[in-house]
Amino acid sequence: MSAHATVIEVGSKRGTWGGGNEPFKASYGKLMMWFFLLSDIFTFAAFLIAYVATRVTYPAYEGSLENFSGSNEYWPVPELVFEALPFVHGIHAPLIFVGIMTFILIASSVTMVLAVEAGHRNDRDDVVKWMLWTLFGGITFLSCQAWEWNHFIHGTEGGTVLTYINGLNRLVTETVYGANLTVNEYGPASFANLFFFITGFHGFHVTIGIILLFLVFYQAAVGVYDRRGHYEMVEKIGLYWHFVDLVWVFVFTLFYLI
Amino acid sequence: MGVCIYFVLFNLRILNNLIMQIQENKSTLVVTPKDNDKIKKIWKTAGILLAITVVEFIMAFTMDRGLLLYILFIVLTVWKAKYIMMEFMHLGEEAKPLFYSIIIPLIFLVWLVIALMKEGTDIFLVRW
Numbered sequence: 001m002s003a004h005a006t007v008i009e010v011g012s013k014r015g016t017w018g019g020g021n022e023p024f025k026a027s028y029g030k031l032m033m034w035f036f037l038l039s040d041i042f043t044f045a046a047f048l049i050a051y052v053a054t055r056v057t058y059p060a061y062e063g064s065l066e067n068f069s070g071s072n073e074y075w076p077v078p079e080l081v082f083e084a085l086p087f088v089h090g091i092h093a094p095l096i097f098v099g100i101m102t103f104i105l106i107a108s109s110v111t112m113v114l115a116v117e118a119g120h121r122n123d124r125d126d127v128v129k130w131m132l133w134t135l136f137g138g139i140t141f142l143s144c145q146a147w148e149w150n151h152f153i154h155g156t157e158g159g160t161v162l163t164y165i166n167g168l169n170r171l172v173t174e175t176v177y178g179a180n181l182t183v184n185e186y187g188p189a190s191f192a193n194l195f196f197f198i199t200g201f202h203g204f205h206v207t208i209g210i211i212l213l214f215l216v217f218y219q220a221a222v223g224v225y226d227r228r229g230h231y232e233m234v235e236k237i238g239l240y241w242h243f244v245d246l247v248w249v250f251v252f253t254l255f256y257l258i
Numbered sequence: 259m260g261v262c263i264y265f266v267l268f269n270l271r272i273l274n275n276l277i278m279q280i281q282e283n284k285s286t287l288v289v290t291p292k293d294n295d296k297i298k299k300i301w302k303t304a305g306i307l308l309a310i311t312v313v314e315f316i317m318a319f320t321m322d323r324g325l326l327l328y329i330l331f332i333v334l335t336v337w338k339a340k341y342i343m344m345e346f347m348h349l350g351e352e353a354k355p356l357f358y359s360i361i362i363p364l365i366f367l368v369w370l371v372i373a374l375m376k377e378g379t380d381i382f383l384v385r386w
Contacts, residue, residue, distance in 0.1 A: 016355070025353040038360055045367050052371075053378035059386060060323070079318060095318065102311060110304040113346045117296060122287040226287055242346045246339055253335040257318050258328050 033236045037243045040205075044247050047201065048254055051194045058188055070160040076187035078256050084151050098256050101144045102248065108137025109245040116238040119231030124220060127234060131217040134241065138210045145203050152195065154178045160185035195255065202251055205244050212237045303345040310338050 016023045024031055058075040061068060068080045079094040086097070111133040118126030155178025163173040164183050176185045184192035216237045225231045314334055321327045344350040349357060 023353065024356040024359075026356055031356070034356065034360055038363060041364065042367075045370070049367070049370050049374050053374035056375065056378035057381040057385060059382075077323075095315065099311075099315060103308070106304065106307050106311070109342070109346060110300065113300050114297070117300065121290040121292065123289045123292075229287065239347055242342055245346075246342045249335055249338050249342065253314070253331050257314060257331050 027232060029236055030232065030239070033239050037239060040243065044198075044201075044250070047194075047198050048250055051198060051254060054190050054194060070162075070184075070186040072162055072164055072183075072188045074187070076191060078258070081186045082148070082256060086147050095256055097144070097148065098252065101141055101148070102252050104137050104141045104144065105245050105248050108134045108141065109242055111137060112238050112241045116235050119225075119234035122226075122231060124223065124226060127220045127225075127231060128217065131213060131220060131234070135210065135213045135217055138206060138213060138241075142203065142206050142210065145199065145206070149196075149199075152179055152192075155185050164189075198251060199255070202244070202247055205247070209237075209241050209244050212240060299345070303341055307338055307341055310334050 014020060026034075055075055059073070061074050061077050065077065065080065068077055070076055070081075082098055083092055083094040084097065085091060085093045111130045115127050115130035115134060118130060155176075159175045159177040161173065162176045162183065162185070163171065164176075166172050167182055176183050178185060179192040179195075181189070181193055181196070183189055186192065216234055219225060220231070220234065225233060314331060317327065317330065321330075349360065
């Protein structure tokens, strides 16, 4: 210890930003999670706005919904593209599956906020219980997403006859089944590209979220947070998980409803 | 054989130690009782989010596709986003400087929407 201790005088005249206090009243970790999420909001917003901008460069489908068929001349009607359900075949169930997925993700967001609430009360049993439910919801959502992608890539039985420029730069007219990055049976190539890119990036976030949720679940179960003296980690990972739900709300509206 | 048995027993011992560690790790923190009003509020928010989604669903099948429907969808979506950020992420309960440092930068997105919508519409006119 040095003989001269430095004394910082904190006068009453110092304002919020005068130093010696915490203007944001949040821990470093929580603050950084918020700023990370802000940057992630910009990333997703850029993707989604690019989606809308690409979409308005194509005409909308004008005819009746009964006679709809995919074409690269106009943008498809989403409720006629996403209309399949797992385990049942040939049933026209528009948007039912994606509705279930949305419900699952919102439900897992609710169980997450209940885990955070239990963390505030230092209630380990409740934190573990709600984290497990959240984890379950997250894994179910990701599995649904995988099925949705699988169906989207393999396509319908009939396919669509399209004229397009193929990978070898030739203009061809043939029946197209499903979707890839060059051509798809539903609409213009950018429809499938944007679908893969945006839902894929969201799915990647969900995957990271599931890993983080598992870590929190495990650490809460073995008592790491009890020894640490607080459950703030549940809150930080909770912020991330709610953000994933927040993004899905926008993806749902832009891809499936509009 | 003996090595095998030893190996199994050794692993069981590790597992047993782990279980005992978990069991003996009784909480030293004081658990505060549940605040039922808070939990009720969480479920109420969940109900609102679900109700808005159901309304969006009904609108998708009953209303004609067009600008009015799209605007309604976007308004409802932003409304849902507000609930998630304020109630689930507790942004409303944070200190005001933190709240504004998250909300104010989002104003830039308004410009991005206007710019890219203009760009997209122009490409549409040139292309078709």
